[in-house]
Structures are given as C-alpha cells and as structure tokens.
Amino acid sequence: FTGQPCLVPSAVHVLVLLNPCCGTGKALTLFENHVMPMLTEANARFTLLVTERPNQAYEVVRDQDLSNWDVIAVMSGDGLIYEVINGLMARQDWADAIKKPISALPSGSGNALAASINYYSGHEQVTGKKLLTNCAFILCKGQLLPLDIVSLTTLPGKRIFSFLSVAWGLISDVDIESEKYRFMGYARFSIGTFVRLTALRTYSGRLSFLPGSSSTAEMESGGSPPTDGTLLEDHLLVPLDQPVPSHWHTVEDQFVLVLALYQSHLGAEHFAAPMFKGPGEGHIHLYYATSRISRTSLVKLFMAMEKGTHLDHDIPHLTHLPVLAFRIEPHESTGIMTVDGEEIQCSPIQGQIHRGLGRVISI
Numbered sequence: 577f578t579g580q581p582c583l584v585p586s587a588v589h590v591l592v593l594l595n596p597c598c599g600t601g602k603a604l605t606l607f608e609n610h611v612m613p614m615l616t617e618a619n620a621r622f623t624l625l626v627t628e629r630p631n632q633a634y635e636v637v638r639d640q641d642l643s644n645w646d647v648i649a650v651m652s653g654d655g656l657i658y659e660v661i662n663g664l665m666a667r668q669d670w671a672d673a674i675k676k677p678i679s680a681l682p683s684g685s686g687n688a689l690a691a692s693i694n695y696y697s698g699h700e701q702v703t704g705k706k707l708l709t710n711c712a713f714i715l716c717k718g719q720l721l722p723l724d725i726v727s728l729t730t731l732p733g734k735r736i737f738s739f740l741s742v743a744w745g746l747i748s749d750v751d752i753e754s755e756k757y758r759f760m761g762y763a764r765f766s767i768g769t770f771v772r773l774t775a776l777r778t779y780s781g782r783l784s785f786l787p788g789s790s791s792t793a794e795m796e797s798g799g800s801p802p803t804d805g806t807l808l809e810d811h812l813l814v815p816l817d818q819p820v821p822s823h824w825h826t827v828e829d830q831f832v833l834v835l836a837l838y839q840s841h842l843g844a845e846h847f848a849a850p851m852f853k854g855p856g857e858g859h860i861h862l863y864y865a866t867s868r869i870s871r872t873s874l875v876k877l878f879m880a881m882e883k884g885t886h887l888d889h890d891i892p893h894l895t896h897l898p899v900l901a902f903r904i905e906p907h908e909s910t911g912i913m914t915v916d917g918e919e920i921q922c923s924p925i926q927g928q929i930h931r932g933l934g935r936v937i938s939i
C-alpha cells in the first residue's frame with residue numbers, strides 16, 4: 577500500500593448500474609443529459625444496466641464475469657453502492673473482485689460517498705447536478721485510490737461489508753424516518769433532523785471500541801487478504817457472544833447517538849468527519865453523545881456540521897475519537913440501526929476496518 581493514485585486504462589469500459597427510482601426519480605434523464613456526453617467525450621465505452629428491483633445490482637456483481645468491465649459506476653445513492661460492495665464480497669474471488677474500481681455518480685437522496693470523493697478531489701461542497709457533474713468529471717479522469725471497507729458481524733450471524741457508516745440513535749432514526757419525505761430530495765434530512773430533535777429519544781446500551789489510528793493499524797495489520805476463496809479474517813475481533821478483549825474501552829450508558837464513520841461526509845451537506853482527507857486512511861471515526869447532551873448542543877452540532885466546523889467547539893457530552901474496531905450492544909431491539917444508510921435489525925453488531933481493501937475512482 578503506497579497511497580499513490582494510479583490510472584485506469586484509457587478507452588475504459590464502464591458498467592453503469594442505474595437505479596431509476598433513487599432520489600426524486602430522475603436518474604435516467606440526468607444520466608442521458610449530463611453523464612453520457614462526458615463519457616463519450618472521454619472516449620469511454622459503457623454498458624447501462626437500469627435496475628428493475630432492489631438487490632438486482634447485488635446479484636449482477638456477485639454472479640457475472642467482471643472481466644468485461646474496468647469500472648463499476650453506480651448512478652444512484654449510497655444504497656446501491658452498498659449492494660455493489662456486498663455483491664463483490666459475496667463472490668468466491670472476492671479478494672480480486674473487491675479491487676474492481678467503483679465510481680459514485682450521485683443521484684440519490686443520500687450521496688455521502690460521492691460528496692466525500694468530491695471533497696477529497698479538492699472541489700468545494702456542492703449538491704445536486706453540480707455534485708453529479710463533478711463526479712462524472714472525476715470518473716473521466718479515472719484516478720484510483722484505495723477504499724477502506726469495514727467488515728461487520730451481527731448477532732444473528734450475518735456478515736455485512738460497509739464503506740461509509742454504522743449509526744444507532746438520532747442519525748439512523750432521521751435517515752429511515754425521513755424516507756417518507758424523499759420526494760423533497762436532500763431536504764428530507766433537514767426536516768427529519770428538526771422533527772427528531774423536538775422529540776429526542778435515548779437508547780440504552782453498551783458501546784465498546786479499540787482506539788487507534790492508521791499508524792497503530794499498521795502494527796495491528798493482519799497482512800494481505802487470502803486469495804484461496806476463504807473468508808476475510810477479522811483479526812481484531814472476538815466472537816460477538818464473547819466479552820470484548822480487555823484492552824478495549826467500554827461505555828455503558830443512555831445514548832442519544834452513536835456513529836461510526838469512515839468517509840468525510842455523512843451526506844452531501846453533512847461534513848461530519850473533516851479530518852478524513854482520503855478514502856483509505858485506515859481508521860474509523862467514532863462519535864457518541866450520551867443523554868446528558870443538551871438539545872441546544874445538538875442543534876449547534878448539526879448546524880456546524882454543514883461546514884465541518886462542529887469540532888472547533890467543545891460540545892459537552894459528545895465524544896469523538898479514531899478507532900480500529902467497535903461493538904454496539906443495544907439493550908432493546910426497538911431502535912433503528914443503519915449500515916451505509918440502509919436499515920438493519922437492531923441487535924448487537926461489531927466491526928473492524930480493513931485498510932484499502934477496495935478501490936474507488938477519486939481525485
């Protein structure tokens with residue numbers, strides 16, 4: 577791992593997976609009007625696959641011969657990228673498959689990876705068509721960067737792979753409860769946050785984590801992934817039904833929010849982790865707020881997050897630190913938990929980072 581960008585070959589063949597129902601439902605028109613002309617100009621060939629149902633993109637990348645394509649471009653929101661990452665990791669040859677460059681063409685209501693890449697590339701924070709054309713331009717330049725992947729295990733024994741976040745509490749509630757405002761596009765998150773802040777909930781549970789950043793990650797490295805079809809090994813984790821290792825930290829409390837984030841943006845206007853300068857830094861940024869946090873502090877936090885200045889203020893009862901692995905154990909199963917913005921069953925979950933396991937078109 578050198579962190580050096582490399583170029584995808586010229587005259588690339590791009591597989592475009594497009595979700596016609598994402599965001600406000602205009603992805604196909606946006607693709608034809610804004611992305612297609614740029615790909616043609618850049619001399620890139622593409623195959624367009626318009627998804628007809630959830631999970632189709634997952635199945636396509638899990639089952640098809642990927643050697644025909646140099647890049648998988650995802651024209652949707654984070655949900656379809658989540659399908660693609662998990663489809664690649666479900667393959668026998670996952671160790672090679674997960675190296676297939678991914679490109680984010682944002683047209684969903686949650687476009688966090690695209691917004692992060694836009695930031696890493698030095699562009700100013702934008703939304704909508706501007707963000708889409710910036711990302712299409714980044715795709716045409718075709719430079720690659722390593723992408724961190726977090727491997728998650730849930731108590732029912734499910735393995736999930738994630739490129740963005742795990743959230744429990746306020747943030748996941750807003751993400752899922754605001755689905756009903758999705759006709760508003762990105763504004764759904766502002767409305768949803770306002771609604772949830774006026775009726776704040778708390779969540780009882782235990783949060784455990786292994787503090788550390790990329791330098792400690794190198795020391796704790798499990799080496800290169802195997803290439804013989806065996807599963808990716810989570811060398812920092814013990815089974816979820818056993819206590820965490822004694823050198824981990826544990827907080828047992830009433831939480832308002834828990835967020836494990838591994839890209840700079842949580843949404844196009846949620847610049848939640850400005851400390852990330854690239855997609856493969858090798859650690860997770862963990863945020864948690866206990867129930868002692870005031871509503872005024874939370875309002876301040878969300879307002880300042882738009883510009884990424886929330887960490888300039890010391891917000892009482894909000895903790896943030898870099899970690900390599902974490903475990904969330906909710907005491908009740910009634911709350912909402914999300915992975916990359918997608919709802920999962922609210923039950924114990926743990927995960928660890930795998931530095932630069934995937935690759936993304938960036939800068």
Ligand code: ADP
Nearest residue numbers: 598599627628629630652653655656684685686
């Ligand atoms: P958004 O940001 O607008 O939510 P996502 O990329 O997250 O966009 O997509 C939302 C969901 O739509 C994903 O969970 C995906 O599985 C699903 N999906 C994909 N194709 C279709 C389709 N043709 N019809 C309905 N849902 C789809």
Ligand code: MG
Nearest residue numbers: 653654655686
């Ligand atoms: Mg989504």
